[in-house]
Amino acid sequence: MVIRVSSPDIQTKISFPRILLAPMQGLIDAPMRDLLTRIGGFDICVTEFIRITHTVHGKSMWLKYMPELAQNNQTQAGTAVAVQLLGSHAENMALNALKVVKLGANHIDLNFGCPAPTVNQHQGGAVLLQYPEKIEQIVATVRQSLPAEIKLSAKMRLGYEHKNLALECAYAIEQGGAGEVTVHARTKTEGYRPPAHWEWTGRIREALSIPVIANGDVFTLADYHQIREISGCTDVMLGRGAVQCPDLARQIAATNRGINLPALTWTEILPWIEDFFNGCCQLSNSHVNYPVARLKQWLGMLRLHYAEAGELFIQLRKITTIADIQKELSLLTSENGISV
Numbered sequence: 001m002v003i004r005v006s007s008p009d010i011q012t013k014i015s016f017p018r019i020l021l022a023p024m025q026g027l028i029d030a031p032m033r034d035l036l037t038r039i040g041g042f043d044i045c046v047t048e049f050i051r052i053t054h055t056v057h058g059k060s061m062w063l064k065y066m067p068e069l070a071q072n073n074q075t076q077a078g079t080a081v082a083v084q085l086l087g088s089h090a091e092n093m094a095l096n097a098l099k100v101v102k103l104g105a106n107h108i109d110l111n112f113g114c115p116a117p118t119v120n121q122h123q124g125g126a127v128l129l130q131y132p133e134k135i136e137q138i139v140a141t142v143r144q145s146l147p148a149e150i151k152l153s154a155k156m157r158l159g160y161e162h163k164n165l166a167l168e169c170a171y172a173i174e175q176g177g178a179g180e181v182t183v184h185a186r187t188k189t190e191g192y193r194p195p196a197h198w199e200w201t202g203r204i205r206e207a208l209s210i211p212v213i214a215n216g217d218v219f220t221l222a223d224y225h226q227i228r229e230i231s232g233c234t235d236v237m238l239g240r241g242a243v244q245c246p247d248l249a250r251q252i253a254a255t256n257r258g259i260n261l262p263a264l265t266w267t268e269i270l271p272w273i274e275d276f277f278n279g280c281c282q283l284s285n286s287h288v289n290y291p292v293a294r295l296k297q298w299l300g301m302l303r304l305h306y307a308e309a310g311e312l313f314i315q316l317r318k319i320t321t322i323a324d325i326q327k328e329l330s331l332l333t334s335e336n337g338i339s340v
């Protein structure tokens, strides 16, 4: 992100390290992107992956995953959104990328890291990390199909079962013509088991000339400083840490500007919970299960940071109707006297 400091005679450009919100299928969807970017700190978000098989998806499919297409590729808070594609057929990836660009997208991200067995069985995601030449072909075919002003990036893990092709894969992404790459510092086999190997991200950063974004296991401010120090990367992507601690990016962005912000208290988080639930209700229209499941899923993660979220989870567990949950949440929020 660039800000301009104005004085009567000079305009100085200051660049701050970027903080990206990770793509997370089933977890960071449009209501969650909207919420987290309004709380603040993020420069870019990436949609959940959209699987590309043999067809070109229609407009409704793209809008389902990326409603921000209808708002100039931005969340309500004005944060840029990239759309992530996952697949292995280079021409179909290119045709779909072109389609979503025609619908208004200006940043395509390619997924070379998904560990899901169903995805890998169809030769998509992390399985491609065994074949750097295939990665390069996909990236190059997509790049060549797109107008030059459309950004193309990719996201990778360190490998499938081992890390010995990590540098080749990263290099394939650069050679194919991607403008930057995010590295989730684990192999597919390592799943989400700590530790994330940030030193490997550093090796990739040193080998490439495009920007490398560091990702994996940033849950606190201290983790943020450590991942930057070990990887040497300027830009960092946050995933689970941002869902568990919704103002983590805001605190990081503030410290990058020399300001220490106090963390949001549970009382301050409550209205955001109500807001998120209402956002999910709007998206799902009459489907009762979606907002209730999403709320409970989020509370389950929030309780790792706020013990009160666990209590709220128990309190809401037996309530099944949207109206009753809304009543309960709005009562809690007004009791605490805070609004978003």
Ligand SMILES: Cc1cc2nc3c(=O)[nH]c(=O)nc-3n(C[C@H](O)[C@H](O)[C@H](O)COP(=O)(O)O)c2cc1C
Pocket (backbone or CB within 6 Å): 022, 023, 024, 025, 026, 027, 047, 048, 049, 084, 111, 113, 114, 155, 184, 215, 216, 217, 218, 237, 238, 239, 240, 241
């Ligand atoms: C539930 C879940 C869904 C995910 N979905 C995606 C996805 O759609 N695309 C992708 O590139 N990575 C996906 N990831 C990986 C994350 O983007 C990120 O790389 C990983 O969680 C490590 O970062 P973190 O430790 O900050 O969470 C997913 C991870 C989780 C846990």
